Amino acid sequence: MGRGKTQVKLIEDRTSQQVPFSKLRSGLHRKAFQLSVLCDAEIALVVFSPGGRLYEFANAG
Amino acid sequence: MGRGKTQVKLIEDRTSQQVPFSKLRSGLHRKAFQLSVLCDAEIALVVFSPGGRLYEFANAG
DNA sequence: TTGACTATATATAATTT
DNA sequence: TAAATTATATATAGTCA
Numbered sequence: 001m002g003r004g005k006t007q008v009k010l011i012e013d014r015t016s017q018q019v020p021f022s023k024l025r026s027g028l029h030r031k032a033f034q035l036s037v038l039c040d041a042e043i044a045l046v047v048f049s050p051g052g053r054l055y056e057f058a059n060a061g
Numbered sequence: 062m063g064r065g066k067t068q069v070k071l072i073e074d075r076t077s078q079q080v081p082f083s084k085l086r087s088g089l090h091r092k093a094f095q096l097s098v099l100c101d102a103e104i105a106l107v108v109f110s111p112g113g114r115l116y117e118f119a120n121a122g
Numbered sequence: 123t124t125g126a127c128t129a130t131a132t133a134t135a136a137t138t139t
Numbered sequence: 140t141a142a143a144t145t146a147t148a149t150a151t152a153g154t155c156a
Contacts, residue, residue: 006152008099025102028092034069035108088132088133092150
């Protein structure tokens with residue numbers, strides 16, 4: 001998306017991963033939230049960054 | 062998205078939830094996959110539909 | 123950097139078949 | 140009708156402050 005078309009392939013450089021990781025993770029979280037609200041779905045989402053940091057989303061349904 | 066703007070609020074009618082649920086769940090899965098590949102992230106995603114069906118995505122990192 | 127912008131790719135609501 | 144299409148809303152890659 002955006003100005004360039006992205007290949008779904010590994011961004012090799014760890015530093016270059018950081019901004020995309022942050023943006024995509026945040027978008028994924030938003031989508032999970034929307035699905036949970038719109039369709040009354042229970043969702044758990046767990047993401048570990050390459051650096052080993054944990055991010056999670058969960059709703060109680 | 063699409064032709065109408067969607068409110069982030071519960072679709073009350075269970076039948077009317079079904080198509081959006083299927084589309085949004087599939088989009089969420091795709092986004093999770095993209096994040097896992099692009100940024101070498103480990104992700105687990107668990108979704109229960111209102112009907113109690115389980116959908117999951119996980120990558121081994 | 124971290125965040126804002128914006129041009130453009132993508133996702134999807136409504137529609138059609 | 141379930142799948143394909145299409146028009147449009149949304150997400151985001153690249154850019155810049």
